[in-house]
Amino acid sequence: KSGGGGGGGGARGGAASSVVAVAxxxxxxxxxxxxxxxxxxxxxxxxxxxxxxxxxDTLAVLQAERRDILNLxxxxxxxxxxxxxVRVCTSDPRQAAQMAAAAGEDGGAAAMAAAGISAxxxxxxxxxxxxxxxxxDVLVMIAEVPVDKSNPAAGQRKRFKIRSMASGPDxxxxxxxxxxxxxxxxxxxxxxxxxxxxxxxxKDLRPVEARLRxxxxxxxxxxxxxxxxxxxxxxxxxxxxxGQFRKLVRRIEALEGMITKHPVGESPNIAAQLxxxxxxxxxxxxxxxxxxxxxxxxGLILRDELKHRRRVLRRMNYVTDExxxxxxxxxACEMTTADELVATELIFNGTFKxxxxxxxxxxxxxxxxxxxxxxxxxxxxxDESKEVYNKLRDTVRLVGKQVSECxxxxxxxxxxxxxxxxxxxMTRAWSTGTRFSEIMKLTNLFEGSVVxxxxxxxxxxxxxxxxxxxxxxxxxxxxxTECSDMVKRDIVFTESLFL
Numbered sequence: 392k393s394g395g396g397g398g399g400g401g402a403r404g405g406a407a408s409s410v411v412a413v414a415x416x417x418x419x420x421x422x423x424x425x426x427x428x429x430x431x432x433x434x435x436x437x438x439x440x441x442x443x444x445x446x447x448d449t450l451a452v453l454q455a456e457r458r459d460i461l462n463l464x465x466x467x468x469x470x471x472x473x474x475x476x477v478r479v480c481t482s483d484p485r486q487a488a489q490m491a492a493a494a495g496e497d498g499g500a501a502a503m504a505a506a507g508i509s510a511x512x513x514x515x516x517x518x519x520x521x522x523x524x525x526x527x528d529v530l531v532m533i534a535e536v537p538v539d540k541s542n543p544a545a546g547q548r549k550r551f552k553i554r555s556m557a558s559g560p561d562x563x564x565x566x567x568x569x570x571x572x573x574x575x576x577x578x579x580x581x582x583x584x585x586x587x588x589x590x591x592x593x594k595d596l597r598p599v600e601a602r603l604r605x606x607x608x609x610x611x612x613x614x615x616x617x618x619x620x621x622x623x624x625x626x627x628x629x630x631x632x633x634g635q636f637r638k639l640v641r642r643i644e645a646l647e648g649m650i651t652k653h654p655v656g657e658s659p660n661i662a663a664q665l666x667x668x669x670x671x672x673x674x675x676x677x678x679x680x681x682x683x684x685x686x687x688x689x690g691l692i693l694r695d696e697l698k699h700r701r702r703v704l705r706r707m708n709y710v711t712d713e714x715x716x717x718x719x720x721x722x723a724c725e726m727t728t729a730d731e732l733v734a735t736e737l738i739f740n741g742t743f744k745x746x747x748x749x750x751x752x753x754x755x756x757x758x759x760x761x762x763x764x765x766x767x768x769x770x771x772x773x774d775e776s777k778e779v780y781n782k783l784r785d786t787v788r789l790v791g792k793q794v795s796e797c798x799x800x801x802x803x804x805x806x807x808x809x810x811x812x813x814x815x816x817m818t819r820a821w822s823t824g825t826r827f828s829e830i831m832k833l834t835n836l837f838e839g840s841v842v843x844x845x846x847x848x849x850x851x852x853x854x855x856x857x858x859x860x861x862x863x864x865x866x867x868x869x870x871x872t873e874c875s876d877m878v879k880r881d882i883v884f885t886e887s888l889f890l
Contacts, residue, residue, distance in 0.1 A: 422681035429674035434667045435660060443655035444668055450646040455484060457625075457639055462579050464525060466629040470585050471518040471527060474592040476612060476620060478510040478583035479529055481553045485580050510583035511553050512620070514609050516574050516596060522766065525579040530596065530605055532556050534570035556606055557613045571599065572606040586620045587628070588612055702797040707732070707790075718862055725858035729758040729851045732790045733783075733810070738859070742782055743867060751874050752822040752848070754779050755855075756814040759847045762840070764813050776815040783810060814844055821845065822877040845883050849875050 434440055461467060487508055513531035520526075532554040554570040574596055590608040593601040612620060625631040625640075655661060704710045709720035709732075716724070719739060723731040737743055737758075743751055753776055764770070772780065784807050791803035817833045831838060856871035 418681055418685035422678055422685055425674055425678040425681055429671055429678055432667055432671040432674065434671060435664050436655070436658075437668075439655050440664045440668050443650070443653050444665070446646060446650050446653065450643065450650060453639060453643050453646065457636075457643065458484075458583055459580075460631060460636060460639075461584070461625060461629060462582055464579070466625075466631055467579065467582070467585060468518070468525060470623060470629070471515055471525075472589065473516055474589040475515045476586040476588045476590065476609060477513055477515050477527075477529060478586075479513045479531055479553060479577060480508045480510045480581045480583050482508055483578060483581045484508055485578070512556050512609055512613060513553075514590065514592070514605055516592065518579075522763075526576050527579055527582060528574055528576050530572055530574050530602060530609075532570045532606065533573040533575065556609045572602040574602070585623045585629075587623050588620055696799065699797045699799045703732075703794055703799065706797065707736075707793055709735075721861050722858040725861060726851075726854050728847055728854060729755075730787075730790075730810075732794075733787050734758060734851070734855065735858075736786050736790060737783070738855070738864070738867065740786065742779075742786065743855075743870070746779065748870065748874050748877060749819045749822050750775060750779050751870065752878060753815040753819040754783060755848050755851055755874070756818040756844065757783055757810050757812050759851055760811045760814045760844055761809050762811065762813075764811055767808060767812065770812050771816075772812055773816055773819075776812065776819065780812045780815060814841070817841070818845065818848065818878070821883075822874070827882050842883050845878055849879050849884075852878070 511531060513529040516528040516530055518525055518527045533551050534554045535551055556572075590605070590612060593605060596602050596605065623629055625636065650656060655664070658664065701710070701714070704720065705712060707719070708717055709723060710716055719735050722738060723735045726734050737754070742754070746754065757780060787807045787810055788803060791801060791806040794801050794806075795803055813834065813836070817830045820830050820833065821827070827838075831841065834841065852871045852875040856868050856875065859865070859868035859871065
């Protein structure tokens with residue numbers, strides 16, 4: 392094992408090398424296919440189009456700066472009411488920027504990639520807060536994008552895209568590859584602009600007929616404002632203040648004037664030219680990412696990282712200076728379902744030994760449950776669970792500091808917070824014989840998530856029992872076996888709910 396997970400014997404290492412080789416070959420094939428597709432795209436009057444696109448890109452970057460300001464919660468959240476028309480980016484600008492950064496682009500190129508995303512009209516249904524972020528439910532037109540199965544870079548998963556809600560001359564929304572109105576959840580960063588127009592929202596949008604009626608209402612608004620739907624005024628409505636914002640608005644207006652006068656803007660083939668240019672640039676970015684990933688796969692052994700991980704194991708007495716596995720290392724080798732280092736430290740620092748069976752179960756739930764959730768300070772826990780959880784955090788922080796000091800890339804605070812206490816009181820109650828229907832009243836999680844978590848906990852308990860047997864710790868071995876018997880019962884471990 393190594394710091395934070397990984398490891399294995401010679402056979403396992405050989406298998407891993409084979410997997411890396413296959414992955415590298417697949418990535419190289421994907422990069423070659425993307426490069427070929429990129430070179431096949433021809434742009435008419437390419438230089439002039441590139442100049443025109445450069446102006447548009449600069450404008451888009453400035454508009455994205457304006458969007459980031461307007462999307463600050465203090466400005467936008469008060470206006471996220473149901474029925475408000477909203478322009479939604481077809482993909483998250485933050486992800487586009489990260490994708491560009493992954494390709495090795497500088498900050499300007501990454502910002503340009505994020506800004507070059509198109510947007511379509513939709514309707515706000517609701518919103519919710521998720522930690523420090525806000526998630527907005529919007530009604531938009533969604534259509535499945537055909538996948539080229541002959542292209543190894545395309546993948547096998549279905550892809551979907553946000554489409555236009557504008558109606559045609561007959562007042563009907565064009566089918567556009569069987570597009571249907573759907574309610575999707577997007578981060579606040581994916582909202583482009585908020586309009587000042589609101590429409591009626593049915594109480595229940597689950598029936599497709601209700602969604603179609605709402606989509607037609609949005610299409611009718613788009614039709615009634617051919618010069619553009621009115622937006623919320625940044626200064627008067629959204630209370631955005633400051634000279635920098637006004638200067639930004641003036642720069643946007645000046646660039647819009649330059650674009651209007653550019654000769655490419657009057658070309659009869661402008662739509663086809665811009666589409667080809669955008670396609671070529673997207674393929675170029677994807678090719679660069681694929682090549683970078685293929686190059687990284689070639690050196691996946693990561694000698695430096697392996698050296699740092701070995702240093703962690705030596706410092707924490709899992710192996711000797713010569714690389715011989717010690718007692719703690721033998722325990723860690725038995726753990727595959729939970730964090731090996733943290734679980735091993737909890738055994739050797741006496742935490743598991745001093746707890747009763749029920750609290751051992753609660754502690755193991757925090758080892759297993761690593762899903763994102765509300766702020767940890769907001770999680771309701773009993774005093775006993777808080778005390779045990781704080782001991783776990785101290786142990787995790789100790790491990791995290793050792794890993795960080797050995798020059799491995801880790802955020803200690805994020806690592807500590809990744810061990811969640813959400814299931815501690817619930818699983819403690821389950822271990823005492825409480826009915827499943829009763830423990831579900833203690834949480835807002837889905838039943839399936841709880842069942843999977845308890846099953847993983849039972850697997851961790853078996854691994855802990857085996858690890859203790861390996862080192863001759865019979866008392867703990869018996870305790871973990873008994874803990875496993877306490878949670879392994881009833882509907883959670885039923886093989887099938889179907890007779």
